Structure formats: structure tokens, C-alpha cells
Ligand SMILES: Nc1ncnc2c1ncn2[C@@H]1O[C@H](COP(=O)(O)OP(=O)(O)OP(=O)(O)O)[C@@H](O)[C@H]1O
């Protein structure tokens with residue numbers, strides 16, 4: 591039996607769920623499920639469900655089962671995991687995998703338990719939880735096996751986590767329960783306040799990704815989007831610039847900086863000295879925001895750099911951690 595079993599890493603993120611084995615990322619789908627309200631039947635999962643967002647009748651509900659990095663809807667999460675695991679493992683009754691699933695550092699024991707139960711119910715043989723920062727550090731090959739400080743900041747869709755690690759464990763960390771989606775919301779609010787126009791969250795995300803930045807850029811870009819006039823309710827196109835997006839993002843960016851600062855404050859000075867030498871690794875989709883490395887370098891006084899695999903390092907590290915299970919196990923969150 592064990593001969594056929596498989597080890598998988600899972601990154602159950604607010605925006606994306608990723609599953610990997612030791613060779614590659616097998617699944618990368620938006621953490622979104624569409625269900626028939628009447629009989630709670632699943633209509634679509636992942637990208638297919640995301641395409642329905644804001645475009646379906648009341649009989650179908652398109653929902654994100656995770657909020658700010660933690661499970662908000664248990665049933666839907668379990669259905670999603672079961673479906674995706676089924677897709678990678680085939681008949682799970684026979685080949686039930688062993689999984690390492692990431693959770694934000696600052697989650698409660700109830701929230702941890704929910705993740706554990708959901709992934710076990712979804713049909714796995716054995717499940718371990720791992721803090722997402724630790725998984726990220728392993729996924730980007732930081733030398734966490736040594737008694738010296740390594741720092742990462744994970745800028746996810748629903749949460750932001752900064753952590754310092756040494757000797758296979760977390761020394762200090764902070765989880766901010768807000769992330770990329772809150773940046774999108776900040777853009778929606780800015781546009782409403784400034785122009786009296788309502789835009790959708792997905793449109794706001796496109797603005798952020800295409801023309802957004804954390805600090806002023808050499809070239810200003812602009813983009814036209816369709817909105818809805820708040821007073822007349824009629825469609826109204828507006829054009830936004832990079833500078834405006836930077837302005838819109840000020841508050842959530844300050845919170846991100848504050849999260850990094852709090853972690854450094856709690857970190858023993860010897861480890862801070864290592865981090866000043868090595869820099870802080872930025873991962874998660876939010877690390878792709880133009881200039882966020884510059885902003886964090888300047889505000890934290892430590893060189894911040896974008897890693898090569900910002901979106902997949904957590905899932906890659908999760909599965910890789912099986913190879914060091916005997917040493918890492920004592921530092922994993924218990925359920
Ligand atoms: N080029 C980009 N610029 C800015 N933000 C980006 C870019 N590309 C992706 N993002 C943002 O990254 C976020 C998704 O990142 P990621 O996949 O790491 O999140 P997640 O793991 O699902 O969430 P979490 O870890 O918080 O639960 C989204 O908010 C998305 O808008």
C-alpha cells in the first residue's frame with residue numbers, strides 16, 4: 591500500500607489553491623467555488639468558477655471559502671480540496687496521499703483544526719500543517735538549518751506574514767489579516783471617493799497589476815476601465831494613472847510595513863545582524879507589485895528582494911519539508 595502512496599504539498603490560499611508533488615506544481619486554481627443554492631451542488635471550481643464571479647443569477651452562488659488566510663466556509667473548502675485532490679491522485683480510495691498543508695502563522699487552534707479536518711475529510715491518509723513562512727523559506731532554499739537569521743515576508747491575497755527563522759523553526763513572526771484583496775478594495779474605495787464611480791474588485795485588481803506600484807515609477811502608465819456612476823447608475827469609463835494607484839494603496843502598504851517592523855522589533859539583535867547581511871525575501875503574489883521591494887528596503891532598513899518563485903514557493907516548500915520531517919516536526923503547528 592505505502593508503495594503507491596504519494597506525498598503532496600498543499601497551499602490553501604485565499605486567492606489560489608496549489609498542490610505540488612516533489613517534482614512539480616500539479617494544481618493552481620483560484621480558491622473559488624460556484625454552487626447551486628437550491629441543492630448545494632457544485633457547479634464549477636477554480637478558474638471556471640472565477641469567470642462566473644458577478645455574472646450569474648441568484649440561483650448560483652460563487653464564493654471564496656477562505657477569508658484572510660483562514661477557512662470561512664468549512665463545507666465548501668472540503669469539497670474544493672476533495673475535488674482537486676481527486677484530480678491529482680485519481681482514485682483516492684486506493685492511493686490516499688500524505689499531505690503537508692500550509693497555514694498562516696497566527697491562526698487559532700480552532701482555525702488550524704478546521705484545515706486539518708478539511709484535508710483529512712477530503713481523503714488523505716495523513717496530514718501535517720506547516721506555517722506558510724517556514725514553507726516559503728524552504729521553497730526558496732534559505733539556510734534555515736543553520737543558527738542564523740532568515741527573514742521572509744509573504745504577501746498573499748488575504749494575509750501578509752513576516753517571519754524570522756533559524757534552526758528549522760520560527761523565531762518571531764506576525765500575521766496581518768489583510769493582503770492583496772485589501773489593496774484591491776482600497777482602489778475601489780479610492781475611485782468611488784474621487785470620481786463617484788463604482789468599479790468591481792476584479793477591475794481594481796487589474797488596475798493594480800497592470801499599472802499599480804508601491805513607489806513612484808520612472809514611467810507613469812494609465813488605464814481606462816468601465817465603472818458605474820454612483821448617482822445615475824449609468825456606465826461611465828474612467829482613466830486612472832500609476833500615481834493614483836500609488837496614492838490609493840498608501841494605507842494598506844503602511845500596514846504591511848508595520849508588520850515587518852513589528853517582527854524585527856521582536857527578533858534578537860544577533861539574528862537581525864544576519865538579516866541585514868542577507869536581506870528579506872519577498873514572496874506571495876503581492877511581492878510582484880512594482881517597487882514593493884524598494885518601499886520595504888527603505889522603510890525597514892534591510893535590503894528586500896523578490897524571490898524567483900514568489901507564487902509557488904510555499905507549496906514547493908511544503909512538499910519539500912517531508913524530506914526533513916524528522917527535524918522539522920517538533921516545530922510544526924500541532925492540531
Ligand atoms: N503583478 C502583481 N502585482 C501586484 N499584485 C499581484 C500581482 N500578481 C498577483 N498579485 C496579487 O497577489 C495576490 C495573490 O497572491 P497569492 O497567490 O500568493 O495569494 P494566496 O496564497 O492565495 O493568499 P494567502 O496566502 O493570503 O491566503 C492577489 O491579491 C493578486 O492580486
Ligand SMILES: [Mg+2]
Pocket residue numbers: 601603604722744746747874904
Ligand atoms: Mg499564500
